[in-house]
Amino acid sequence: MGRLLAIDYGKVRTGIAITDELQIIASGLTTVLTKDLISFLKDYITKENVDLFLVGEPKQMNNQPSESEILIIKFLEALEKAIPNIPIERVDERFTSKMAFQTMIDSGLSKKKRQNKALIDEISATLILQNYLNSR
Template identity: 60%
Template sequence: MGKILAIDYGEKRIGLAVTDDMKMIAFGLATIATPEIFEYLADYIANENVDTIVVGEPKQMDNTASESEVHIAPFLVKLAEKFPKVAIKRHDERFTSKMAFQTMLDSGLKKKQRKDKALIDEISATIILQDFLKTV
């Protein structure tokens, strides 16, 4: 049984989260500069048993695709080409950045730490993955 890896895609940074082997708990993994993501994923997937990648799907409130989907579509094509044995799924990511910031507030992080965009991206990926796990 493989792990599920979640991606919170951004033009500059990508937040990553992963499940445990039982696919029950989501953990923040890392935030990677977007140009370096495929090298990172190749190394990670070569060393860990990942059978599914969940990519956040940004939507408007009326359920239409957001403007950032233009950048995600080519990323998804390349992802499927590079990792043909890994299932690629999408999951609604509305409000994850706001939820990530609230999580940081609730956990008592200092203001300087809450401004860390890389941490917000990683927490957002974790929230996407936790929400996805409720559907499987």
């Protein structure tokens, strides 16, 4: 069984989370510059067995796609072309950034560490992945 890899796509940075091989535990992996994302993923799958990419789907409160969806669609097309053998699923990511920030507060991180946007992106990807695991 391979890992599940979640992506919290952003214009500048992208958070990435991964499961264990049994697909039970979601853990933050890293945050990468979005311009390097495809090459990072290509390299990662040469080292680890990945069964599925989960990509956050940002929606507004009225269930309409958010403005960033246009960028994500372009990324999805590039990802499918670059790594056609791994399926992609979308996961609703509403409120993950707010929940990530609250998680940082609840875990006692200092105000300075809570300003680390890369960490917020990584935690958001972990929440996307955990939501997916919980829904199965």
